Amino acid sequence: MTQLGQELRAIAERQPPPTIPSGFFHRARRRARRRRLAAVGLAMTAAAGVGLVIVTDGYAQREPLPHSVSAPTKPLYDLVGAGADGPLGWLILAVVLVLLCVLWREAPRVVLVRRLVAAALIGALLVLAAPPGVALWGEPHGRIGLPDRLAEPRSWTWAADLQQSPPGRVALVFSGPATHGNIEEGRLALLAADGDRYRVFDVFTDYLEPIGAENGEVNRNRALSPDGRYLASGYGVYDLSTGRRAAGVLAEAPAGWSADGQRIVRSVHDPMDGSLRSGWQVWDLRSGAMLREIAAEQPDRGVGGVALSPAGDRIAVEQGDRIVIYPTEGGTPTSWPRGDWRIGDSAAWSRDGRLLAMIRRTQCAGCTAPLQIRFVDAETGETVDGGEFSLPADVEVAVQGWRAPDQLVVQVGGAVEVFTRGTPTPARLLDLPAGVTHIEIATDRLTDPVRRAGPPTYGPPNNFLWLLLAPAALVVLLMLGIRWLARFRAGDGGPAGGR
Amino acid sequence: MTDDAWVPSEPDDGRPGFDEFVRTRTAALWRTAYLMTGDRHHAEDLLQIALERAAVRWNKLDRPEAYVRRVLYTQSVSWWRGRQRRVKEVLVDVVPESAGPPGEPEVRIMLAQALRRLTPKQRAVLVLRYYEDYSEEDTARLMRVAVGTVKSQTRHALRRLRELAPELTGLLGDPAGPESLNPRPHEDRNDDAVVTR
Numbered sequence: 001m002t003q004l005g006q007e008l009r010a011i012a013e014r015q016p017p018p019t020i021p022s023g024f025f026h027r028a029r030r031r032a033r034r035r036r037l038a039a040v041g042l043a044m045t046a047a048a049g050v051g052l053v054i055v056t057d058g059y060a061q062r063e064p065l066p067h068s069v070s071a072p073t074k075p076l077y078d079l080v081g082a083g084a085d086g087p088l089g090w091l092i093l094a095v096v097l098v099l100l101c102v103l104w105r106e107a108p109r110v111v112l113v114r115r116l117v118a119a120a121l122i123g124a125l126l127v128l129a130a131p132p133g134v135a136l137w138g139e140p141h142g143r144i145g146l147p148d149r150l151a152e153p154r155s156w157t158w159a160a161d162l163q164q165s166p167p168g169r170v171a172l173v174f175s176g177p178a179t180h181g182n183i184e185e186g187r188l189a190l191l192a193a194d195g196d197r198y199r200v201f202d203v204f205t206d207y208l209e210p211i212g213a214e215n216g217e218v219n220r221n222r223a224l225s226p227d228g229r230y231l232a233s234g235y236g237v238y239d240l241s242t243g244r245r246a247a248g249v250l251a252e253a254p255a256g257w258s259a260d261g262q263r264i265v266r267s268v269h270d271p272m273d274g275s276l277r278s279g280w281q282v283w284d285l286r287s288g289a290m291l292r293e294i295a296a297e298q299p300d301r302g303v304g305g306v307a308l309s310p311a312g313d314r315i316a317v318e319q320g321d322r323i324v325i326y327p328t329e330g331g332t333p334t335s336w337p338r339g340d341w342r343i344g345d346s347a348a349w350s351r352d353g354r355l356l357a358m359i360r361r362t363q364c365a366g367c368t369a370p371l372q373i374r375f376v377d378a379e380t381g382e383t384v385d386g387g388e389f390s391l392p393a394d395v396e397v398a399v400q401g402w403r404a405p406d407q408l409v410v411q412v413g414g415a416v417e418v419f420t421r422g423t424p425t426p427a428r429l430l431d432l433p434a435g436v437t438h439i440e441i442a443t444d445r446l447t448d449p450v451r452r453a454g455p456p457t458y459g460p461p462n463n464f465l466w467l468l469l470a471p472a473a474l475v476v477l478l479m480l481g482i483r484w485l486a487r488f489r490a491g492d493g494g495p496a497g498g499r
Numbered sequence: 500m501t502d503d504a505w506v507p508s509e510p511d512d513g514r515p516g517f518d519e520f521v522r523t524r525t526a527a528l529w530r531t532a533y534l535m536t537g538d539r540h541h542a543e544d545l546l547q548i549a550l551e552r553a554a555v556r557w558n559k560l561d562r563p564e565a566y567v568r569r570v571l572y573t574q575s576v577s578w579w580r581g582r583q584r585r586v587k588e589v590l591v592d593v594v595p596e597s598a599g600p601p602g603e604p605e606v607r608i609m610l611a612q613a614l615r616r617l618t619p620k621q622r623a624v625l626v627l628r629y630y631e632d633y634s635e636e637d638t639a640r641l642m643r644v645a646v647g648t649v650k651s652q653t654r655h656a657l658r659r660l661r662e663l664a665p666e667l668t669g670l671l672g673d674p675a676g677p678e679s680l681n682p683r684p685h686e687d688r689n690d691d692a693v694v695t696r
Contacts, residue, residue: 029555
């Protein structure tokens, strides 16, 4: 033995050995069993979380579409549907903390508390920092119906774009200062027709914004097809099931749709002055043929003022101070005076083809402009019994379509109301979130039952998130690399104790 | 030196064998654990972990001491455990003055202090080579590293000790020839033969 060895022995022998307690053997084995159980519990928690979401998502997709009955509530689904950012994230964190507590039970109290606090902080950060509603494990499907409330995320910046993650058919689209981004001022938010899946569509100008509102006009072009599959915008028409622009007849944004979705009406503009509307064309989507072209008696720069009947066999247009009803297959039109009433958007024609919704904004200098809605006979223009309603002044009014043969759905300011013939007071269908000023509901969805809104999801992480995360990850990796290199050069051997 | 030829007297019944093992071998195992860590609390912790693992597998171990020692060696150089044990170095402006040639107790204190400032791997190499008298090959096998790693770690450890405590130069031998410190080659200890049934 060397002198160094002798000194080492002398150092070691100066320390008296500890006493190993008599029950050590059984305690050790009990501790090992407990640790194994905790480890198995952690693994099972993770597996159960993932499995629960997958199973629930699959179950939701197989569910038949509830067209006539209320959609059943699914508490389990609501719990896990929002991914890691919802209650599930907090539940898993709580279970993990309990299991870690069992796993580290033998550690000194201070160490245990320190470790648990660190684990809780990291876990809470992960749950909180998960972009809201980013559905890591799946998104809600199979929940047909209008939700009783819309999502109000802190920011729509993290939501996936429709081109990145097409939502499929949508129930509605809405916009306003709350959805508008800092760069794109016309960001629209879309809600899928069969679940609380939200997407955004960034456009330069808000397509839902009424044009000419300053002149007392209330109309705008229709953005959604009746089934919610197509979305018109200033950039053209997008197929929401693919996220791509539609071609053919739908290459150009229509001004209105027939309720069966088979025919559209387009505005025709003056070739010399693109903003001057000179007439309308009715197109059949199945054949791709133009059925009828109608010249405007008084070309104008407005929008709306046109509606197709549910089957697309008639078209009502504003011609001067009259409403003219043209058969789209050809034939003699009928007309009746409109006074200062206007066709209530392109969804104004009732589902049975008998009624038209008309809107009047009384104009006078220096006074507020009270609004009125009226149900009129499409053939004669006569107001039907119980079909007149007064609205508060100075609110945005947008006819959404018909929920039933005698029920008209209208956005009135910050709410969506149902006006029923014979009932002077409308019923509230939906309240718009703060900062949402425009909404358009796909007309097919208006007949669906109202369902309880579930936790919203916003699609996969969008490019903006990756652009933020990538530099952050790069910086962390660089710092780790530099630290490792410094330790290696200092002879520390690096984390693995290398040579 | 240490004797790992201990065999449980009642291999079929766990607890009596384990208690006997603990009673007879704790002191030797403790000394190794203490040298490996340089700290009494950490050494107790390390020994407890090794004994716990042995207790869990007791009925499957043919050579329990070899197993416990293997756990001591591997755990002492574990990066994760090393982070918790590492003694932080405090840099000072002036090297502390020596009061004169150190006596025997001072040498041990200086050596113990200097050992604490080595990396766990360097300390483990020194303990295995100079306390346990293992050959470079046996040390490499026990630590599951290459022989070259053992040589370089030994060289780095001795150089570091000389830097930290120049007074120990006589104890540590000639810097140019660390091989002069080579201990007598140990008989084949066969610590690697941790047979499990």
